[in-house]
Amino acid sequence: MKTLPADCAGRRSRTACDTCGARPFSVCGSLNPADLEKLDALADARTFTAGQVLVREGDPADFVYNVTSGSVRVYKLLSDGRRQITGFLFAGDFLGLADGAEHGFSAEAIEPSTACRFRRSEYQALIHSTPSLERAVLNRVRHELAAAHSQMLLLGRKTAQERLASFLLDLPAHDPLRPQQAGQVHLPMTRGEIADYLGLTIETVSRVLTKLKTQGVVRLLSLNDLSVLRPERLAAMAQGEV
Known part of the structure; x- marks a missing residue:
């Protein structure tokens, strides 16, 4: 070389x-x-x-x-x-x-x-x-x-909650080079960019994230990092089972 x-x-x-x-x-x-x-x-x-x-x-x-x-x-x-x-x-x-x-x-x-x-x-x-x-x-x-x-x-069939839950579950697999602890999700993009990707408003993204936090599904570690505390519930939300 x-x-x-x-x-x-x-x-x-x-x-x-x-x-x-x-x-x-x-x-x-x-x-x-x-x-x-x-x-x-x-x-x-x-x-x-x-x-x-x-x-x-x-x-x-x-x-x-x-x-x-x-x-x-x-x-x-x-x-x-x-x-x-x-x-x-x-x-x-x-x-x-x-x-x-x-x-x-x-x-x-x-x-x-x-x-x-x-x-x-x-x-x-x-x-x-x-x-x-x-x-x-x-x-x-x-x-x-x-x-x-x-x-x-x-974008065509899922609700706002299902879209965001799916996004959080899938994101770590798309970013393999970045070292992350099990259950931790790094979000390099802003809330507005997540909204633009999921076809939502930034207010809806913030509201769903707050709901996930309140229900103990995730913990917000910083503006760009969160920890998934209940992956099985997040997966159920992604499938519209909750």
């Missing part, structure tokens, strides 16, 4: 694909050393501050990103100015894999984050010449499609 000087802007310095903490959760985790080296040669390591834009809706889709740390919000702005957050990305997640000459969404870092950026044409060429990477990307696309179906069910 190559090692570049620390002052080489925009490129890897002391780290490489084989030492990246996000590798076990990403498509590159299934690659052999030779294919991993090819991928590493195309990677441009990028660092983003909180609120910094990765891609903007309508911009040319020239790059794809593999998030390696932190978190990213993906959203669309509606014609009336409202924002619909369509997803949150964490270590191992990809951005920009969908076809199309332009990005159909915007993406911003929620917190200090890092990602490997690849020129789309080069990445697609590598996929076609590397069967193991092609299979891994296909599995990732299938996973994202299943997640999209789950989100449609969440």
Whole structure:
């Protein structure tokens, strides 16, 4: 693996694909050393501050990103100015894999984050010449499609309580790189962003969280952390059984 000087802007310095903490959760985790080296040669390591834009809706889709740390919000702005957050990305997640000459969404870092950026044409060429990477990307696309179906069910059929309970149960599995104690949920996003993602108002999110706290289902540790005290009841709430 190559090692570049620390002052080489925009490129890897002391780290490489084989030492990246996000590798076990990403498509590159299934690659052999030779294919991993090819991928590493195309990677441009990028660092983003909180609120910094990765891609903007309508911009040319020239790059794809593999998030390696932190978190990213993906959203669309509606014609009336409202924002619909369509997803949150964490270590191992990809951005920009969908076809199309332009990005159909915007993406911003929620917190200090890092990602490997690849020129789309080069990445697609590598996929076609590397069967193991092609299979891994296909599995990732299938996973994202299943997640999209789950989100449609969440927004279309579930109540506010069911939506928030489902969100709290599912979030830790989507953020595998961040160390967390059992039952603890880290929320890097704001209450307003949770509301935009779940199709609720911020007042409704706060009201349901207060209800969960009052009933002893969760304990709020800080603005961005909570502990699930009664996971079985939270799961029942997610299924509409309470």
